[in-house]
Amino acid sequence: MPDYTAYKNILIADSLEKTLADIREITGGSMDINAPRLTINGTECAVVTAEGMVSGETVGELLLLPLMSLNGGLHSTPQSIMRFCTDESMMSSNKTVCYTYGSALGLLFSGFALVFVDGVPFAAAFGIQGYAVRSVSPPVSENELLASQEGFAEVVRTNISLIRRRIKHPALTFEMIQCGKLSSTDVCIAYVRGKADENAVAGIRQRLSEIQLDSVLTPGYIQPFLERDPGRRLFSEVGVTERPDLLCTELIRGRIGVIVDGAPFALIVPYLFAENFGTVDDYSVKRYYAFFVKIMRWLAFMLAAAFPGIYLAAVNHDPEMLPLKLLLNLAAGEKTTLLSLFTELVVIMLLLEILREASIRLPHAIGTAMSIAGGLIIGDTAVKSGIISSPLLIIVGVTATASFVLPSFSQQLSVLRLMFIFAGGFAGFFGISACAVMLSANICSQSLDGVPFSSPAAPFNPDGMSEMLGRKTFRRMEKDEPTTKDLK
């Protein structure tokens, strides 16, 4: 691969011919680089754009038309034409000057138009992006009933505007850096000065600038660089959201947002384990209901992770735990099946995971057919043929429904569920306990920038417990000024 980085610091040539030849060489004569030339009062000029990245109409109206109008006017020297572009006109509100090929091409590929004038050793760059983008639409994975229906879009600048519209305060700061040696992806760090920990912001800035990946296409590429010891952790101290209002709530609490161009998701650093159980809707409903719903979500998490394992441990190892009538019913159900309870549970949980994985990536129309085939036909036939027992279907149904309550934990829950089944099957409640303690130790040992992941439960912070198990009153929120320092 040619060493493109060598061109990054080379100064733009005086001569237009040489400049255009350099650009052709650097880009390998790529067909998407357009360089229409025009002559203004005898001076050669060129407007260089990338195909599809700028709006043709805007280029004509904002650049070519004013430039052509200079013909026959007072701007007769190359310097005066360039001065017209940079200082005397308002062709675009987003304009800058580039002295090197590196900066010029960086802007060119971000949708800027470059104006070169023969005899002037720099370029004027105008932000007139016109590439096709998906408009702001409702979030797909984080639906809320009583909150904004806007989700992040793919373009980082659109996302910045979605945040700025909600926090109209000068303390809100955005910093843009480029990540990816080839992709040069725009990554934006958002934080509220005075709320966010300055050291944490500096740390994130440094970690992002040290990324040596060729490309950064989604937030998932940079997430491991922001986490601490990601290889040993089951959960992430970095949150992901596609809701601008949720990101704003977190920024106001002193968290730091990281938005990657090209993906409709933002990262929140640091993010607590308990925050995964909260939603924006919690602030739109009555407090008692928010408390009730949050308790339900905690319960759903425990059910989704451990219920099949606990059932297996209770039935196989401690049947005296179950009331007699229930035990007799379960025994009657198990009598008709061919496989052992442990095997049944493992088989059906693996089947559930396959169905879930298939349903995520299928088009909606086929998805319905797949649900019928998987859920009804396989499930019904499996019970009728005696492969699995009916009580087990209830366990699977409860577990699957509970796991849908917290989609952000889908990866972890799938693995945890199987771990608890194996532990409960082989060692009963000793195994369940071992899994629970290992899981808890894994969660409790996590911390990012001095903020414990398990806060406010451990270390215990009574002030944060109301947020963990419900929500604070708005009267209380009026008095509070939360920052990440409160959690340390």
Add this chain to the structure above:
Amino acid sequence: MNKSEKSRISALTMAALLTAARLFSLSLYMPHGGENAAITALTAAGLCLLKLPIMTAAALLGRHFGENRAFSAATAALSAVMVIICTNAFAEMTAETYPERCTRLTTFIVLLCICVYVASMGLAGTARTASLMLAGFALVCTPVLIEMRGSMLSDRLDPLSYKPVREITLTAAGLLRLFPEPVMLAGLIGRTDGSPSRAVKPFLIADALVSGSFFLMCGSVTGRFFGQSGYAFYTLAGNTHGAFIDRANGVFMFFSSSFAIITVSALMMTFWRSAEMIRQKRPREETAKAQ
């Protein structure tokens, strides 16, 4: 073990860790024949007065001599012995309680492996897990025990004894059979913020309350058969009867195992920290000798 882990915990979290270790010991308590539960309860509560100077001394020694090579070597040796004793005691209990499921050796090895993983998560992770497990224990076991109130009769408690000194001595020896707390405290106090008394006092208060009420409950359920009831913790579990759970053996097993894992992991960390101190100390001493 994570060598870079230098996490610190608060004194209250240390108290939670010590309380978890005490609950582990209580869950493995087996009364001797003819033991009187009322006297056991009084002895357990009274022992806390004896434990006060022991724990205070352990904390002060750990604070002042934590980096001393001889002290670290002693702590490492004691913690290694306690790891073996505690793991073996738990393995013995599971082999007796679930003879058809667990062999002593398997449980011993599996428990050690689990504890290595938990210990590798660091002191903060283990100590915070202890505080969460204590909260869970209080939340889950309180309703279970409240539902047992029908089985408890205060008439079954009789504090009279013909040989009180002998009985108290035997009971105290039984209660101190598993006493890993001073070793843990001495080894880990160096990574604990705040005054040692803030860890020792809440622990001893919790110890007195939990031990006293536990043996009173056992006595009010089993009466004169307390001495023949085997593991008191599981006897109590076997007598529970609730709306959802008939016999809470599994629940009690869950918490007993959790406290066992936490205790052994904390002891492993004590061992590791002491070993680290010996290793760190050596170059300095060698340099000093060379000079």
